[in-house]
Amino acid sequence: xxxxxxxxxxxxxxxxxxxxxxxxxxxxxxxxxxxxxxxxxxxxxxxxxxxxxxxxxxxxxxxxxxxxxxxxxxxxxxxxxxxxxxxxxxxxxxxxxxxxxxxxxxxxxxxxxxxxxxxxxxxxxxxxxxxxxxxxxxxxxxxxxxxxxxxxxxxxxxxxxxxxxxxxxxxxxxxxxxxxxxxxxxxxxxxxxxxxxxxxxxxxxxxxxxxxxxxxxxxxxxxxxxxxxxxxxxxxxxxxxxxxxxxxxxxxxxxxxxxxxxxxxxxxxxxxxxxxxxx
Amino acid sequence: xxxxxxxxxxxxxxxxxxxxxxxxxxxxxxxxxxxxxxxxxxxxxxxxxxxxxxxxxxxxxxxxxxxxxxxxxxxxxxxxxxxxxxxxxxxxxxxxxxxxxxxxxxxxxxxxxxxxxxxxxxxxxxxxxxxxxxxxxxxxxxxxxxxxxxxxxxxxxxxxxxxxxxxxxxxxxxxxxxxxxxxxxxxxxxxxxxxxxxxxxxxxxxxxxxxxxxxxxxxxxxxxxxxxxxxxxxxxxxxxxxxxxxxxxxxxxxxxxxxxxxxxxxxxxxxxxxxxxxxxxxxxxxxxxxxxxxxxxxxxxxxxxx
Numbered sequence: 001x002x003x004x005x006x007x008x009x010x011x012x013x014x015x016x017x018x019x020x021x022x023x024x025x026x027x028x029x030x031x032x033x034x035x036x037x038x039x040x041x042x043x044x045x046x047x048x049x050x051x052x053x054x055x056x057x058x059x060x061x062x063x064x065x066x067x068x069x070x071x072x073x074x075x076x077x078x079x080x081x082x083x084x085x086x087x088x089x090x091x092x093x094x095x096x097x098x099x100x101x102x103x104x105x106x107x108x109x110x111x112x113x114x115x116x117x118x119x120x121x122x123x124x125x126x127x128x129x130x131x132x133x134x135x136x137x138x139x140x141x142x143x144x145x146x147x148x149x150x151x152x153x154x155x156x157x158x159x160x161x162x163x164x165x166x167x168x169x170x171x172x173x174x175x176x177x178x179x180x181x182x183x184x185x186x187x188x189x190x191x192x193x194x195x196x197x198x199x200x201x202x203x204x205x206x207x208x209x210x211x212x213x214x215x216x217x218x219x220x221x222x223x224x225x226x227x228x229x230x231x232x233x234x235x236x237x238x239x240x241x242x243x244x245x246x247x248x249x250x251x252x253x254x255x256x257x258x259x260x261x262x263x264x265x266x267x268x269x270x271x272x273x274x275x276x277x278x279x
Numbered sequence: 280x281x282x283x284x285x286x287x288x289x290x291x292x293x294x295x296x297x298x299x300x301x302x303x304x305x306x307x308x309x310x311x312x313x314x315x316x317x318x319x320x321x322x323x324x325x326x327x328x329x330x331x332x333x334x335x336x337x338x339x340x341x342x343x344x345x346x347x348x349x350x351x352x353x354x355x356x357x358x359x360x361x362x363x364x365x366x367x368x369x370x371x372x373x374x375x376x377x378x379x380x381x382x383x384x385x386x387x388x389x390x391x392x393x394x395x396x397x398x399x400x401x402x403x404x405x406x407x408x409x410x411x412x413x414x415x416x417x418x419x420x421x422x423x424x425x426x427x428x429x430x431x432x433x434x435x436x437x438x439x440x441x442x443x444x445x446x447x448x449x450x451x452x453x454x455x456x457x458x459x460x461x462x463x464x465x466x467x468x469x470x471x472x473x474x475x476x477x478x479x480x481x482x483x484x485x486x487x488x489x490x491x492x493x494x495x496x497x498x499x500x501x502x503x504x505x506x507x508x509x510x511x512x513x514x515x516x517x518x519x520x521x522x523x524x525x526x527x528x529x530x531x532x533x534x535x536x537x538x539x540x541x542x543x544x545x546x547x548x549x550x551x552x553x554x555x556x557x558x559x560x561x562x563x564x565x566x567x568x569x570x571x572x573x574x575x576x577x578x579x580x581x582x583x584x585x
Contacts, residue, residue, distance in 0.1 A: 007384060014370075014373060015372060097368055097370070097371065099369065101368065102368070102369070104332075104334055105360075105364065107354045107357040107387065108354070109354060276336060277334040278329075
């Protein structure tokens with residue numbers, strides 16, 4: 001299995017499209033950080049204007065933690081596209097290029113082949129999220145330093161002490177990774193159904209956008225189906241920045257997300273096992 | 280040739296919705312055979328080959344390879360089988376060497392530099408081993424296809440139209456390679472083609488299929504060296520020639536005719552006699568083209584797509 005995963009990772013990282021995600025993050029995040037460096041103080045001042053009448057803010061509030069929190073909030077919606085770009089190509093790409101014929105005529109079970117491809121999709125996803133963490137949190141800390149994290153939620157404001165933040169980010173990126181793995185496994189499932197990689201990429205994004213819209217609209221019927229949409233759990237990392245942290249709710253989200261991964265992978269295995277290779 | 284059965288296909292069928300691509304096909308390939316699998320385009324050759332290498336699942340029927348059921352012994356069988364299925368596609372963004380190395384690793388075989396270069400040399404690609412496959416011509420990809428099929432030194436080689444897209448020299452080289460593998464390395468070779476001549480040159484046994492069913496199976500020598508020939512004789516005056524033939528000993532031997540050709544059913548010995556008879560009766564003969572009945576049949580189904 002290790003050899004198979006190595007081969008799949010080698011193939012993934014020899015394709016130019018794999019680096020689009022890394023390049024996008026490497027370009028976009030520093031731009032945001034530079035913009036914050038220029039305009040951040042004013043934005044923070046605006047954000048806390050009402051509170052400044054009752055409180056006095058001291059210390060470095062515009063710090064690497066705040067920058068990373070803002071970036072994670074905004075990019076977590078866009079990263080799925082970068083994930084789908086690679087995961088959606090893993091099976092459909094073999095069909096398009098005709099290389100399924102080479103793979104499946106080797107003395108390897110279809111289950112092992114699909115599992116190796118799935119693991120490599122999971123590894124790619126985690127590496128990409130890790131890269132996001134390094135660039136946003138690492139570079140943020142280098143440029144802005146560390147300090148207390150100020151989080152505005154609904155009408156309340158929470159300020160976390162400097163020493164109480166890093167573990168929240170580590171777990172937060174972990175949950176963000178899990179969410180992105182759901183996206184990867186959905187794109188992977190769709191990839192097993194078709195013979196062109198564009199279809200799974202577009203369909204994955206369409207599903208995510210549709211689910212997010214349904215979740216956002218305050219209509220009773222939509223609210224009833226909301227708990228069944230995986231997108232509803234993709235922002236669970238934010239719960240780590242509550243005080244107190246609701247561990248049960250976070251665990252529930254983790255179970256739901258992991259369940260989705262297992263189901264999507266199971267269905268892919270079934271489809272791939274039955275599939276006639278006609279390309 | 281040996282009596283050990285390498286491939287046994289029994290009542291094999293494949294249905295794609297309303298199309299029956301393969302219909303109750305049975306055949307046997309023995310150890311050491313170079314087995315020609317012939318049929319016009321769309322006859323069901325590639326579908327059968329895809330079932331043989333487990334790319335598609337049969338609707339009905341049984342496939343046994345090396346005496347083992349393919350369904351339950353797939354991995355075991357594929358360890359000793361090398362194949363090219365339809366056009367040879369590779370990872371275009373990787374070099375020829377890397378493609379072979381990856382496929383070798385998947386086949387759990389020796390992927391040492393020596394072995395990879397050995398097979399690349401065998402197919403004449405040793406000088407292009409570093410080149411990305413996307414820069415290869417169709418012929419070069421076809422050769423690389425052969426290299427990947429031979430890498431793990433399989434006992435059975437299944438080739439789906441391996442000379443398609445090759446120039447005459449390339450076709451000859453592939454034929455020579457297959458004959459070498461059969462004669463020197465004692466490999467069993469199952470080769471599909473829609474060109475009868477190609478099969479005749481290398482195969483000892485063959486089957487012709489059409490519309491997914493068997494038309495004929497047997498030894499190439501028996502099937503093609505029949506003494507029943509269709510002979511096309513081109514003459515200057517077709518009406519006069521017909522009249523002379525019909526009033527002679529050769530009456531009833533004309534099968535059909537067109538504006539300047541008479542098609543006879545003759546044996547090898549009779550061809551010069553008919554020719555001489557026509558010339559002696561002042562009919563100018565400009566061409567005599569004998570074709571074997573099986574060849575004629577094959578040409579008919581290939582041309583008409585019957």
